[in-house]
Amino acid sequence: MSVAYGFSEYGGPETQQFFDCPAPAPGPGQLLVAVRAAGVNPADWKVREGTRRDTVPVILPAVLGREVAGVVAEVGLRVTKFAVGDPVFGATASGYGGYTDHTLVNTASAARKPPTVSFADAATLPVAAGTAYDAMNMLGLAPGARLLVVGAGGGVGVAALQLAAAREITVLGVASASKREVVESLGATWVASGIGLADRVSGQVDAVFDLVGGDALTEAAQTVANPAAIISIGDPLAARDLGGSGVERKRTSAVFAELAELVAAGTLDPRVAHRFSFERAGDALAVVESGHAGGKVVIEFG
Numbered sequence: 001m002s003v004a005y006g007f008s009e010y011g012g013p014e015t016q017q018f019f020d021c022p023a024p025a026p027g028p029g030q031l032l033v034a035v036r037a038a039g040v041n042p043a044d045w046k047v048r049e050g051t052r053r054d055t056v057p058v059i060l061p062a063v064l065g066r067e068v069a070g071v072v073a074e075v076g077l078r079v080t081k082f083a084v085g086d087p088v089f090g091a092t093a094s095g096y097g098g099y100t101d102h103t104l105v106n107t108a109s110a111a112r113k114p115p116t117v118s119f120a121d122a123a124t125l126p127v128a129a130g131t132a133y134d135a136m137n138m139l140g141l142a143p144g145a146r147l148l149v150v151g152a153g154g155g156v157g158v159a160a161l162q163l164a165a166a167r168e169i170t171v172l173g174v175a176s177a178s179k180r181e182v183v184e185s186l187g188a189t190w191v192a193s194g195i196g197l198a199d200r201v202s203g204q205v206d207a208v209f210d211l212v213g214g215d216a217l218t219e220a221a222q223t224v225a226n227p228a229a230i231i232s233i234g235d236p237l238a239a240r241d242l243g244g245s246g247v248e249r250k251r252t253s254a255v256f257a258e259l260a261e262l263v264a265a266g267t268l269d270p271r272v273a274h275r276f277s278f279e280r281a282g283d284a285l286a287v288v289e290s291g292h293a294g295g296k297v298v299i300e301f302g
């Protein structure tokens with residue numbers, strides 16, 4: 001049996017609970033992973049609330065979480081690139097969560113964890129850093145271009161700032177004063193969040209990566225000459241109305257492996273700011289659900 005933390009019905013945090021479930025059996029092309037760390041993301045509580053039931057269908061009770069790092073405990077048929085005992089990380093297979101001691105990962109969305117990268121860091125890469133990576137590729141900005149990142153101090157934001165810096169892109173990071181230090185430590189120019197954002201951005205930017213939506217996106221859009229260069233994961237529909245787009249996600253082994261190499265090389269630090277034991281999984285999600293997490297939140301096992 002596995003122990004999992006999830007939700008028994010769609011709703012608020014009161015639906016969250018620990019429960020026992022049979023350890024899943026890996027199908028063809030799948031890995032059973034003994035989880036050492038699970039990343040915590042806003043998507044987790046959004047799935048719990050049921051607002052994503054069209055795109056992320058679950059069977060109740062459902063296990064929370066979408067990304068893990070751990071050790072391969074079993075391989076399914078036709079798995080040739082991974083073996084039992086390999087340290088790996090990746091996105092959990094459809095219908096399986098991350099806040100549990102054992103879960104399934106498709107080999108197509110798994111990568112080997114380099115020895116110098118911690119399980120905690122690796123567990124954060126598929127969702128936040130992966131999204132930032134996909135956005136940077138979509139924007140395709142040249143060195144010296146100016147990029148405005150709105151929501152720069154959160155999980156996706158800190159990854160975006162570092163990936164942009166590695167491409168020699170000049171970044172303006174919009175965040176509250178509490179996150180000024182982290183934004184500046186990542187080489188970006190800090191811009192205070194809140195009403196009047198557009199006035200605080202000097203000159204025009206070449207692109208906007210918005211992680212917040214609402215008024216922040218509306219104001220950020222005023223700072224860019226080319227609306228097609230607006231990408232939002234805070235409100236992709238609003239971005240489309242403005243002439244921009246959401247992020248097209250690529251959850252591939254190749255992308256994850258590249259991100260892990262960037263961490264190993266010291267180019268990318270996911271900035272794990274909060275670590276919780278599995279017993280405190282609910283507290284971990286509450287930090288993210290507050291909407292003001294700085295850096296990444298991780299649940300660690302045993």
Ligand SMILES: NC(=O)c1ccc[n+]([C@@H]2O[C@H](COP(=O)([O-])OP(=O)(O)OC[C@H]3O[C@@H](n4cnc5c(N)ncnc54)[C@H](OP(=O)(O)O)[C@@H]3O)[C@@H](O)[C@H]2O)c1
Nearest residue numbers: 042043131151153154155156157176193211216233292293
């Ligand atoms: N489509 C995808 O594939 C995808 C993938 C990952 C994430 N997302 C979405 O992207 C969003 C961000 O994710 P995340 O993991 O970075 O979240 P996070 O770690 O919780 O960070 C959210 C950040 O937003 C900041 N923020 C809140 N209101 C703001 C405002 N008005 N102006 C500027 N910053 C503001 C918060 O900082 P302060 O407290 O300092 O304001 C916080 O640092 C979430 O909605 C998430 O669901 C989508």
